[in-house]
Amino acid sequence: MQNKSTQRVTKKRKEISHDRILEVAARAIRRSGYDGTGVADIMKEAGLTHGGFYAHFESRDTLLAEAGDRAGAESVAIASRIVAAAPAGQAIRALMEAYLSAEHINAIETGCPVSALGSEMPRQSPEVRRAATLHIKEMIDLVARQLPDWGQPQAHEQAMALLCALIGTTMIARAVDDPALSEALCAATMKQFNPATE
């Protein structure tokens, strides 16, 4: 038996590797998709060898589930920070501008996992879909709280429609091979939900 300090240090070491693998995987799935993400690639990118993977995760599937969950949680956290930093009454506009910005469109590895992985979701394991659904609901609530008529049922509806539009626009802007069209799509959605601004 070991004393508590040993256990803590031991845990820490493994936790660091576990965390690094997870962080790499959270980016890899958004870059290469669930199907396109292999154990060997992730371990190499994490600076480890492929065989050691199973000391950290039960299977490739559990890693992908945890990685998706982490990506979703981080995305909600980023959105919360944008809302908190926005001037009063400007939270929605700030969220939309961040979401439809060229930086977000070009940062698929670290951006919203729904626009990066959405069309692969119907095939994923129940755990993956459950986590994704949870984070989507969190995001809807976050958006609804920033709307002028928060509390009324229509706020929730408006939040859902806005989020679907933002995610769809981002996904399509990344899908097409015509940069001018990508920009036009973002501008069109911006205008549609924010008619006041040019």
Next chain:
Amino acid sequence: MQNKSTQRVTKKRKEISHDRILEVAARAIRRSGYDGTGVADIMKEAGLTHGGFYAHFESRDTLLAEAGDRAGAESVAIASRIVAAAPAGQAIRALMEAYLSAEHINAIETGCPVSALGSEMPRQSPEVRRAATLHIKEMIDLVARQLPDWGQPQAHEQAMALLCALIGTTMIARAVDDPALSEALCAATMKQFNPATE
């Protein structure tokens, strides 16, 4: 050398197999994704053996490109038919209702390929992305022509925003594991772009 009738018959036979493979593949990519679609599966579903595949297509990649192109062309054709069949002034509503219907949400194999494959597009070959971009532009134009202020630049913008919203909503409605949320998302987008109706 052969006479013309022989050539025609010969072509026809191969064309039938080619076409059946393509049709199966166009459904398979929407069901299983580009990465998840294998040559052997497609050939089996087409009633042929895997090895014979290369008599019909140069490679798996060229098949996937052709299959995506066919799925996109068929989707635009379906939308055109819906528009043509709608009563005067009701084309947009008819398109939205078809797009956000439970039937379309549940028919991923035969539905809009952008919502089924959109988040895999950034990784696809130039040919695949070019064809997808083309069909998306066709769809934008089709929608714009049905808008009240067709001809003005804002019609094009409205069409882009509407399409992004419809595609995003469909994708997310399929992604989440909560049927009530799926329905609420579709209803919210319907209301947002069609405030007149309950």
Next chain:
DNA sequence: TTTAAAATATGATAACCATCATATTAATAT
């Protein structure tokens, strides 16, 4: 410094997949 335990690396296995060479079957023209 030596020992015990944890963390990681190495190498192997089995399954899967795209591709291709060759054999077989089916269809057509004489």
Next chain:
DNA sequence: ATATTAATATGATGGTTATCATATTTTAAA
């Protein structure tokens, strides 16, 4: 009916991948 050619089937190859058993290295305690 037979010869010719197209279409498809069979079986093999090389590459990749998830998984795992075992060996090595690293870490911390004595």
